[in-house]
Amino acid sequence: xxxxxxxxxxxxxxxxxxxxxxxxxxxxxxxxxxxxxxxxxxxxxxxxxxxxxxxxxxxxxxxxxxxxxxxxxxxxxxxxxxxxxxxxxxxxxxxxxxxxxxxxxxxxxxxxxxxxxxxxxxxxxxxxxxxxxxxxxxxxxxxxxxxxxxxxxxxxxxxxxxxxxxxxxxxxxxxxxxxxxxxxxxxxxxxxxxxxxxxxxxxxxxxxxxxxxxxxxxxxxxxxxxxxxxxxxxxxxxxxxxxxxxxxxxxxxxx
Numbered sequence: 001x002x003x004x005x006x007x008x009x010x011x012x013x014x015x016x017x018x019x020x021x022x023x024x025x026x027x028x029x030x031x032x033x034x035x036x037x038x039x040x041x042x043x044x045x046x047x048x049x050x051x052x053x054x055x056x057x058x059x060x061x062x063x064x065x066x067x068x069x070x071x072x073x074x075x076x077x078x079x080x081x082x083x084x085x086x087x088x089x090x091x092x093x094x095x096x097x098x099x100x101x102x103x104x105x106x107x108x109x110x111x112x113x114x115x116x117x118x119x120x121x122x123x124x125x126x127x128x129x130x131x132x133x134x135x136x137x138x139x140x141x142x143x144x145x146x147x148x149x150x151x152x153x154x155x156x157x158x159x160x161x162x163x164x165x166x167x168x169x170x171x172x173x174x175x176x177x178x179x180x181x182x183x184x185x186x187x188x189x190x191x192x193x194x195x196x197x198x199x200x201x202x203x204x205x206x207x208x209x210x211x212x213x214x215x216x217x218x219x220x221x222x223x224x225x226x227x228x229x230x231x232x233x234x235x236x237x238x239x240x241x242x243x244x245x246x247x248x249x250x251x252x253x254x255x
Contacts, residue, residue: 143247
């Protein structure tokens, strides 16, 4: 199924690449920070059409069009364009994320970093890969020598879960903190050893499904802020190389 997911992601990626820095319509969802473009919708429709043509019995959870057949044995979890704000402003950091669940558990997933033409993939028990080359988390165990990454929810002005205070504390305890604007890419960079850890709150299932599996298959750990197991519906995500996990938990729980 990995090849199938990759094919679907590439179809969407081609639509996104063709629309990048071109004229397109923009709408707002919950507020002016939460954008959706016509390219998001075209990319999602292309993936859904692909699934319905090839796997008509499979369910779908998708960012823009919601859920259909979500109680099916197999469910595709789709983010057609993760990093819409970046895309809309001409910043080439965005991705397509496609995960596949079987009986409620993610069995494989892919994230396509469109402008780098980098395909990250993982299947349960088989490791994680980028363009066919195996990847793994790094071995750094000192957060002060590490680079970590985060993102902010669209209601950040309400400061949910003290996100701003947590961000400030990490600035004081890590070598650097980055904010790329695509949670899916953040997960991949942890899996690849670029980042030591990634934390965020109020992510959605389509932000998490493929990325969580890719980190775990690369040897990393994904929990909530209480060090409990998470699923794609969890409101807190901490993904690390495992070596800095406890230190990051300590900082996250200083409130």
